[in-house]
Amino acid sequence: MKTLQRNSTGNAQLKYLMKGLQRKAPSRARRAASLALLIAVAVMASACGHVMAMIHGTGARRPAATEFGLGPRTSANQLYVATLETAGPLRPRRMQTLRVAIVDEAGRAVDGATLAIDGGMPQHGHRMPTRPRMTRALGAGTYEVEGVRFNMGGWWEFKVTINSERGADTVTFNLGL
């Protein structure tokens, strides 16, 4: 996610600079100076892009309402279907424990998997304020994830990367808090 933002910010600035260069039909010295400036801008954009995105907004568009919810939701490469189970409604600023129920495409529970959790707010370019982890396998394809906190309301992505004998694949949930 971060890499994409950096590239898009960088590309926009590159295009802008290229336009300027084409108009002027520059001398060699000016071309060298412009190239140096262009490199400097590209470096700065790659270093600061994600930070600029945090409050500037990333241009990420909120998905349709039908894309939101606790699932069931299919992983990117269709290896898994996962459902989130919560003790109550998800609320901002609270430490929460979730369960993830995982089945394969035939609906059979997937046991023996390990889960890695990531996520954040695509429109603000920041990750979660904590580092949640899978803490227990509860059997019947269900896993416990602890340390989940969302620090504001709005659209959050909650990404569960599932690794089992079937392979690694990521399910992305869109959560509206």
Next chain:
Amino acid sequence: MPATRLVVATAVLLATVTVTGAVSDQGGWTATQRDELRSLALSALGPLPPDPTNRVADDPRAAQLGERLFFDTRLSADGKVACGTCHQPDRDFQDGIALGRGAGVTARRTMPVAAAAHSPFLFWDGRKDSLWAQALGPLESAVEHGGTRTQYAREIAERYRTEYEALFGPLLDLSAVPAAGGFDSQAGAWLALHPEQRQAITGVFVNIGKAIAAYERRIEFGPSRFDRYVEALAGGRRFDGILTSDEIAGLKLFMGKANCTQCHNGPLFTNNEFHNTGVPPRPELPLDDGRLTGAAAVLADEFNCRSRWSDAPGKCAELDYLVTGDHVLQRAYKVPSLRNVAERAPYMNAGQFGTLREVLEHYNRAPAAAKGHTELRSLRLTRTDLRRLEAFLRTLTGPIVVNGAARPPASR
């Protein structure tokens, strides 16, 4: 036909009146905005989260003892400094100066105490994970209380024995222990003690913190004019006249173009996190790393949730899932509550800005950070916008409630 026209015209008029009426009944807020407004009202706060690391956290006897300790200047090296020296009850439990002053001058703006029990991390850099662990820091800081844990344990034995023993059990005999020890400059004296003596003294020291925390848990915010507006709006009661049009315009900017609710959200107007907002350091102070250091410090803290002094060392989710070592923590500082913010200038972690207007101008300008990266971006707000935002912030002033009884706001 005239009759048809009349019917149509009447229908249009009725529809217009209905629509206008509906909008004005909601104060011009959309359903989403009304939800957000309710999430900012004090009534959304919910009960105080329990502190299982402190078994006397909600014991009224501990709160009574804690209140006395909070204002006891004998818990200091020179007999002149108490918690209440900087956390003054008639000033919203802060001191109104840029850098806190105890035995010396600190490197930080004194933080307010109200509702601090809702925050998982304390201090501007979050280097403590409970109110009781926080209270112990200044007691042993050379520039704050400046005393030693040994000295404080003796004070408890001499002047608070009955109240203390009723809560924490019998005190060990400290008559054989020299008065010094337990502080950097007297580390020799401290290390000369028997390990059991050191442990007993530290145990008393910890209990001082737990009693003070029990008192601090009872210091809360009371409702402000903003809360009255939201409650009236939500309850379908008359709400016009509670806030001025400038204050409402400021509130709209706060929730919208000015991006304030990205961090200042929820009923305490804080997400309880840490952010680098490019606040310039004070030139006379060493350049510190804020949360980057604080996150490492809380993991290593002698009195953290996992420590032997915690009453629930096995349940420390905040430490278990803590973000450490990430560059976004560089010079990130705690997002303070904005409740009663107009009553406690100067602002920021070292009192860098004297007025709310200076704070707003900083956010509008968004200068680069001295170290790390600012999360701000220039807002391009007009002078009118800034004036309205400031007007709105002033509506967040309400009483401070101690033990259920309201104290009026500081400046009134």
